[in-house]
Amino acid sequence: MAAEVSGPDLVSVVVLLGAGVVAVPLFKRLGLGSVLGYLAAGLVIGPFGLKFFTDPQTILHVAELGVVMFLFIIGLEMQPSRLWSMRKDIFGLGVLQVGLCAVLLTAVVIAAGFPLAQSFVAAAGFVLTSTAIVMQLLEERGEIASPQGQRMVSILLLEDLAIVPLLALIAFLAPISTATSGGLNWQGIGIGIGAIVGLVLAGRYLLNPLFGFLAESRAREVMTAAGLLVVLGAALVMQVSGLSMAMGAFLAGVLLSESTFRHQLEADVEPFRGILLGLFFLAVGMSLDLSVVAANWQTVLFYVIAFKFVKGTGIYIVARLLRSSNREALERAVIMAQGGEFAFVLYSTATAVGILDGEANAILTAIVIFSMALTPLFILGLRFLLPKEVEQMDGIDVAEGLSGSVLIIGFGRFGQISSQPLLLRGVDISIIDTDIEMIQAAAQFGFKVYYGDGTRLDILHAAGAGRAQAVLICVDKAEASLAIAGLLKSEFPLVQIYARAYDRGTTIELIKLGVEYQMRETFESAVIFGENTLIGLGVDPDEAAEIANDVRRRDAERLNLQLAGGIWAGTDLMKGNAPVPGPLIKPRQTGRALNEETASVLPSTQAADAS
Structure with a gap:
């Protein structure tokens, strides 16, 4: 018979970890915070609860x-x-x-x-x-x-x-004694x-x-x-x-x-x-x-x-x-x-x-x-x-009667960079956003940004969407981007729409809405990032550029294949990156954007395996 060996009290460790793992997510889901979850869990497993522990002072x-x-x-x-x-x-x-x-x-x-x-x-x-x-x-x-x-x-x-x-x-x-406490x-x-x-x-x-x-x-x-x-x-x-x-x-x-x-x-x-x-x-x-x-x-x-x-x-x-x-x-x-x-x-x-x-x-x-x-x-x-805190609108102008030839909706990092070529060319632009702090910060750098919610039709009218040649949708939320594109297409069918897409699913929905151009917010920068990584690893720059273009072509081809009914097949979705005919690349069945993005650049045999 094997000799008995004393070891750590794993029951206590498991109870402590289990109490926290169960209580904290539950209390956070209820909006009560993790601290109250820990306190309640301690009360339950302590000497006055289930008595797993009798000396909490040691712990x-x-x-x-x-x-x-x-x-x-x-x-x-x-x-x-x-x-x-x-x-x-x-x-x-x-x-x-x-x-x-x-x-x-x-x-x-x-x-x-x-x-x-x-x-x-x-x-x-x-x-x-x-x-x-x-x-x-x-x-x-x-x-x-x-x-x-x-x-x-x-x-x-x-x-x-x-x-x-x-x-x-x-x-x-x-x-105690006066000697101790007297000085x-x-x-x-x-x-x-x-x-x-x-x-x-x-x-x-x-x-x-x-x-x-x-x-x-x-x-x-x-x-x-x-x-x-x-x-x-x-x-x-x-x-x-x-x-x-x-x-x-x-x-x-x-x-x-x-x-x-x-x-x-x-x-x-x-x-x-x-x-x-x-x-x-x-x-x-x-x-x-x-x-x-x-x-x-x-x-x-x-x-x-x-x-x-x-x-x-x-x-x-x-x-x-x-x-x-x-x-x-x-x-x-x-x-x-x-x-x-x-x-x-x-x-x-x-x-x-x-x-x-x-x-x-x-x-x-x-x-x-x-x-x-x-x-x-x-x-x-x-x-x-307490009533909901009202943001201070000091120095903020509401969008009304704007007449720029280009309307930019959303002036975060994406919108700010997108506006620079237009400004350098002297294009007259109007900008609206709902972020008060961003509007105030932009004013310090000489940008006039008006307050306006692009998902509202009355704001689009006031911001001059009907008079603009083009509207740039640069908001960061996918649902907002789709809502704005839908309003513009139904109310201002002649305006050109250039839209920022959050992911592949948003891209497909924007294409179905008929926008003139869409760009996934991270796609092009990520392709260039990968291209420069290849160059850093010793690949010839021309070969690296060719590989990057191949990634773009495969991505455009996959977008064609994913659009329902085949109506869109063969259409120039990427505006300059025409899809190249090739074998059917099956998307992964999870429907996750990450898997779809990855599958779009795999060779056909690998993509089939991935699915």
């Missing part, structure tokens, strides 16, 4: 590395010059919001009859917004780089920095400052040479290990010095933000960050003690509502005082009116030194968790309550 300690790596990634995006440009928001807006909310929340707890020390600790934990949740929400909404997102990031950075003085205050408030711990302050200085010096003078040396080995796994070593090493230095691990990781990221290895590091750390951050939220969900919540549900409910309302009010007041719009102030208040992951650190520290007891710690933890879990729901509610 939580490991999963905190996810927050550490998340802040390292954020740090990589924050070059020192960028941080310096954000200093007013970090130390102005951030300090004002944290200070006001701390005072208001402390007053709420004192009014409920609790001592000053406990009230301050409870309030301080809730003041520190969840960096992970807010950054995840901003990332999902694509708003991290927006001005509103940058202001929230600035506040989060200040809150992350605030963990250090808050932990020092907890030690000062601890009900400042100058030794600890010196160690902390020394650790920060040492980390800065190491980042400035050692990290780039180190990664340069490792890069010469061309061992990918060594670079990944070095990236993890930098993150965890910086976090460890800060932790041993009595500071925040997250602060150390963030500082390491900032120091490497201008390194030539920045993107390599980000790619190496990102998978670990994602998995551990998800694990962190799972562990937080497991930590929700339902027995304490059940016994004190009225207290928990009161403080969840009171804390979120008071903190949200404080955030809104600060935002409006600093001249943010009503919409931005409301969104910031809803997104940031929650406790955060650092609250668990503060409450654990306060319990260890005797400010809080075990039951108070459990209740406060439950309040923070519920506030985090409710945030995605509050955001959904805000979307329904």
Whole structure:
């Protein structure tokens, strides 16, 4: 009989991964966000659910590395010059919001009859917004780089920095000997400052040479290990010095933000960050003690509502005082009116030194968790309550009475390049688009672009489609391109239509509508790209050009064959690339554009095999 060998607990690993894989896509499909999915999954598999895990704190300690790596990634995006440009928001807006909310929340707890020390600790934990949740929400909404997102990031950075003085205050408030609490711990302050200085010096003078040396080995796994070593090493230095691990990781990221290895590091750390951050939220969900919540549900409910309302009010007041719009102030208040992951650190520290007891710690933890879990729901509610944001039309003229000999509909990258030969030839053009930001940006470069939706017949009339010699459809959406072409052909049959096609299917539909010319947006550039690749590989330029023309001929032939009924066979679809008679090339049965594009250049035997 084989000897029994102890190994890793794969059941636990499978349960953790399975819970996330099932819950997160489901909650994102429902519009509730991935964070709430992780929290709910943790609650289900935790000690108060299906009991797969009985000690979530162990997992939580490991999963905190996810927050550490998340802040390292954020740090990589924050070059020192960028941080310096954000200093007013970090130390102005951030300090004002944290200070006001701390005072208001402390007053709420004192009014409920609790001592000053406990009230301050409870309030301080809730003041520190969840960096992970807010950054995840901003990332999902694509708003991290927006001005509103940058202001929230600035506040989060200040809150992350605030963990250090808050932990020092907890030690000062601890009900222990006067000798310990009666003065400042100058030794600890010196160690902390020394650790920060040492980390800065190491980042400035050692990290780039180190990664340069490792890069010469061309061992990918060594670079990944070095990236993890930098993150965890910086976090460890800060932790041993009595500071925040997250602060150390963030500082390491900032120091490497201008390194030539920045993107390599980000790619190496990102998978670990994602998995551990998800694990962190799972562990937080497991930590929700339902027995304490059940016994004190009225207290928990009161403080969840009171804390979120008071903190949200404080955030809104600060935002409006600093001249943010009503919409931005409301969104910031809803997104940031929650406790955060650092609250668990503060409450654990306060319990260890005797400010809080075990039951108070459990209740406060439950309040923070519920506030985090409710945030995605509050955001959904805000979307329904707030009217749809109206784009500012300052300096924007609506299309009316235009008379250009050529009308361009859509002025993105494709439309801008298409217009250049016409402008150089002196052709009188009119341009319409629906993208407000693009219209304003084009005006800075001397282009007059009018606001107008080309899928509306009244706009086409106002834009002068009936008076134009040609209309260029340069929009990027296939359905819009087909809709515009259909309107033009039915209402202005004499106008020439030149259309941008998204893919092969759109091309066929445009041909059936009878447009004078169509071009798939990537076809010609991709053919030239392949032609130049052949030249780079040593093929004679004339031979490469002949091969590229053969690709064009095969593509035109295939388009003929794909058009229904054979009516279009033999027609010059490509306007200058006449189809060449040849064997029938069967399209692949999947109907996918990629397969059709690929099959169009295969020899007949290969195409038959592919189908």
